[in-house]
Amino acid sequence: xxxxxxxxxxxxxxxxxxPPASHPEPLAALPYAVERGLKEDxxxxxxxxxxxxxxxxxxxxxxxxxxxxxxxxxxxALGPRGLALTFPGAAPVxxxxxxxxxxxxxxxxxxxxxxxxxxxxxxRALASALNWAIVRxxxxxxxxxxxxxxxxxxxxxxxxxxALELQGAGLGARSAFLYLDPSGSEYYLEARRPAGTLSFKRxxxxxxxxxEVGGVRLRFPPTVFSQVNGAMLGAMAGxxxxxxxxxxxxALLDLYCGYGLFxxxxxxDAARVTGTDVDGPAIAAARANAAHLGAAHVRxxxxxxxxxxxxxxxxxxxxxxxxLDPPRQGTQPGVAAALAxxxxxxxxxxxxxxxxxxxxxxxxxxxxxxxxxxxxxxxxAGTAGLETMLLLEPGSAxxx
Numbered sequence: 001x002x003x004x005x006x007x008x009x010x011x012x013x014x015x016x017x018x019p020p021a022s023h024p025e026p027l028a029a030l031p032y033a034v035e036r037g038l039k040e041d042x043x044x045x046x047x048x049x050x051x052x053x054x055x056x057x058x059x060x061x062x063x064x065x066x067x068x069x070x071x072x073x074x075x076x077a078l079g080p081r082g083l084a085l086t087f088p089g090a091a092p093v094x095x096x097x098x099x100x101x102x103x104x105x106x107x108x109x110x111x112x113x114x115x116x117x118x119x120x121x122x123x124r125a126l127a128s129a130l131n132w133a134i135v136r137x138x139x140x141x142x143x144x145x146x147x148x149x150x151x152x153x154x155x156x157x158x159x160x161x162x163a164l165e166l167q168g169a170g171l172g173a174r175s176a177f178l179y180l181d182p183s184g185s186e187y188y189l190e191a192r193r194p195a196g197t198l199s200f201k202r203x204x205x206x207x208x209x210x211x212e213v214g215g216v217r218l219r220f221p222p223t224v225f226s227q228v229n230g231a232m233l234g235a236m237a238g239x240x241x242x243x244x245x246x247x248x249x250x251a252l253l254d255l256y257c258g259y260g261l262f263x264x265x266x267x268x269d270a271a272r273v274t275g276t277d278v279d280g281p282a283i284a285a286a287r288a289n290a291a292h293l294g295a296a297h298v299r300x301x302x303x304x305x306x307x308x309x310x311x312x313x314x315x316x317x318x319x320x321x322x323x324l325d326p327p328r329q330g331t332q333p334g335v336a337a338a339l340a341x342x343x344x345x346x347x348x349x350x351x352x353x354x355x356x357x358x359x360x361x362x363x364x365x366x367x368x369x370x371x372x373x374x375x376x377x378x379x380x381a382g383t384a385g386l387e388t389m390l391l392l393e394p395g396s397a398x399x400x
């Protein structure tokens with residue numbers, strides 16, 4: 001049984017009415033104290049039912065349980081009455097915006113402006129070509145990204161006019177972009193780019209976003225992944241640092257490093273840090289962040305993280321500690337074994353998908369590493385999602 005099914009079953013037993021499973025924010029109508037208790041109990045039940053070792057620690061609560069998303073998106077559809085911006089899987093509407101309890105209010109204000117302007121006849125070319133509308137960033141520093149099926153003169157002209165209106169609307173939009181995705185993919189910023197074609201066009205503003213974590217400012221391109229809950233980045237970095245410690249005299253291997261969030265915060269006490277990621281723009285941003293911070297002990301390498309890549313990655317002469325933060329679907333087969341072969345003192349494996357935890361724990365156990373701690377963080381309040389940090393150490397698995 002999936003974690004979401006476990007959670008919904010427990011909610012039903014407690015007389016808590018939840019919307020259908022397809023709803024994008026199934027827990028958002030609950031008081032947060034009720035949601036938090038439900039998630040903690042559902043995770044403990046899931047842990048037992050899956051036969052996982054030990055038990056997860058208390059849930060680290062969301063700092064801002066509603067109105068927190070610093071990356072939001074809406075699927076676009078142009079109809080006779082104008083533009084509709086809806087959640088994936090939501091019931092279609094003839095015009096308007098799918099409401100959200102989790103998006104920043106400033107994001108929703110931008111969507112309202114997009115619906116108004118792009119429903120007008122002069123903007124029909126852009127509205128017809130629109131796959132997704134995406135808003136990223138905090139209040140006063142928003143980036144608006146329009147994922148479109150085609151770049152042509154009419155679309156670009158309408159985009160430039162919209163950019164002027166965004167700049168004059170006083171909504172905090174600091175930049176805007178067109179992003180080409182002819183396939184209309186569900187991966188709104190990660191679709192395969194068309195070869196030999198201009199695929200990203202800046203309409204105005206800086207071509208970077210910025211976060212500050214523990215006094216460290218980090219920049220990254222608007223198409224690079226960052227957690228949707230910016231308010232929890234400090235809690236994530238702090239939890240990772242606590243689990244990785246002590247790092248003095250150690251080399252930290254940071255896999256799926258993105259723009260350097262953990263390498264340049266939790267890794268500050270390490271003797272040496274190597275970060276790697278398959279995303280070239282993320283690696284370029286990480287290198288620029290390290291240079292700006294004067295972090296000479298940190299290096300970043302591009303690479304597809306699989307067993308063969310890890311076998312080629314030369315171990316450090318210092319004792320090694322590993323952190324890995326893979327995408328929701330988890331690691332490639334063989335990654336845990338390849339990492340265990342490097343004999344790290346400990347590893348912190350971050351699981352974005354709770355249902356992937358049993359598979360990942362089994363792979364580590366087969367490679368000789370046990371779960372010493374499991375720290376869940378409520379990064380996705382209002383939804384059935386959790387982020388869980390697993391501390392893995394050499395040795396036999398603890399009793400379940």
